[in-house]
Amino acid sequence: MEYHNPVLASEAIEALNIQAGGTYVDATFGGGGHARLILQALDENARLIGFDQDEDAQRNALDDPRFTFVPHNFRFLRRFLRLHDAVEVDGILADLGVSSHQLNEAERGFSFRFDTQLDMRMNQQGERSAADVLATYTEAELQNMFGTLGEVRNSRTLAQAIVRERQVRPMRSISDLLAVLDPLVRGQRNRYLAQVFQALRMEVNDEVGALQDFLEQSLQVLKPGGRLVIIAYHSIEDRMVKNFIKTGKVDGEMEQDFYGNITRPFEVITRKAMLPSEIEIKANPRSRSAKMRVAVKI
Ligand SMILES: C[S@@+](CC[C@H](N)C(=O)[O-])C[C@H]1O[C@@H](n2cnc3c(N)ncnc32)[C@H](O)[C@@H]1O
Structure with a gap:
């Protein structure tokens, strides 16, 4: 069975506006569907760093000298980027939530279709x-x-x-x-x-807490002009992403400088979240609740 069918794949790659020699992060590597497409757009000097806290995802790690797999939670983004000599990056993609593999593996306990232990740990x-x-x-x-x-x-x-x-x-x-x-x-x-x-x-999996830590660090590691592309499947997560790219804060509170000027960390590319097409939803029903938001660091 296929590990995972990437959602909004071509849209996400386009949104990253890939610089051929750049350094990119796929924060949710999974089956590597998005990662493969990112690598195709990169030249031989570029780098792609893929995070996934599920050890099953490591089996899909790409055999490519430009690729590094980080088997950890993306809430430690900055620490592991530093460890892998990638202090600043040109783009970050996160495709949140669970993979089809996790839902389909009975013993992981993510799905009520199977009778097994109540586990549900991604890590x-x-x-x-x-x-x-x-x-x-x-x-x-x-x-x-x-x-x-x-x-x-x-x-x-x-x-x-x-x-x-x-x-x-x-x-x-x-x-x-x-x-x-x-x-x-x-x-x-x-x-x-x-x-x-x-x-x-x-x-x-403390998914909301991990997303908050990750978003805050994404701003610190992105180069000016670097892109943040997030696909969320839950209204709380989508709201956090929306607030964050608008204000730099997950709760949406605007930061003001000494003179009362509002500081905006990102230029928001998606005023409205991008959604999968009817065709994609039909072909891959798990894409149904996806919402993609894109921003450029100022
Ligand atoms: C929707 S899947 C991503 C699929 C991937 N884009 C692809 O094309 O195959 C989400 C993946 O992110 C991983 N994940 C979710 N939250 C994570 C976190 N906080 N840190 C690291 N990995 C995480 C899950 O284990 C899962 O494999």
Whole structure:
């Protein structure tokens, strides 16, 4: 089975406005779909540094002297770029979220299609799994997680049910969780489960926190004129990206200098997020929620 089908591929490459001899970062290497296209646009002196915290992605590392694979979280972008003698870069691409490979590998526990351990760690060395989150979070924390990250409407009832269940028996497998979820489903079952699973996955991997760290460092490592291209699949992430490229802050607060002038770190190329075409969505339904934003560092 294919590892991952890159989303908005030609659009992302065009958005990077690649300088043939430049240094580029693919922060979410995955199956290397985007990375291969970036390399094709680079000459022999250029460099591409690919990050992925999932050790499975390392198997796809490109056999090319211009390519370096960094098996770490992109929230340490600046540190690892420095380590690999790439203090400043000409462009950064991040295609957030999970790969098809992660969703299709039953034992990784990302999908409710399989009955396996409640894992969901992108980094197999990560300290906490989905089972740990369900076992240790307070009712209020669970409610907040499902409500905010999953937009689950009955997040309070769900949090109460989880706390009640774990007092009787620990929830370790997907079927343990489904037994709690099924009586609580509101609306379409698959949609409800997808929301709950998305919230858990984002929490296990601290995806919002990692994105915040990454965005802040992207500004520090991009050269003036360098491009930032981000494809997000969740409204919280897209909002953070939108705010960040507009103001330099993920919460969207404008920074002012001593005289009250607003400092803008980026020229925003995409006033509105770019979306996949109907044709792409039909061919690759996982592209459906993608939103791409592009900015040039001033
Ligand atoms: C949507 S896939 C990227 C697919 C890739 N663009 C391709 O064409 O194959 C996202 C990948 O980013 C990785 N990832 C997600 N968050 C990460 C993070 N904070 N640090 C490093 N890798 C991350 C995941 O492990 C996954 O392999």
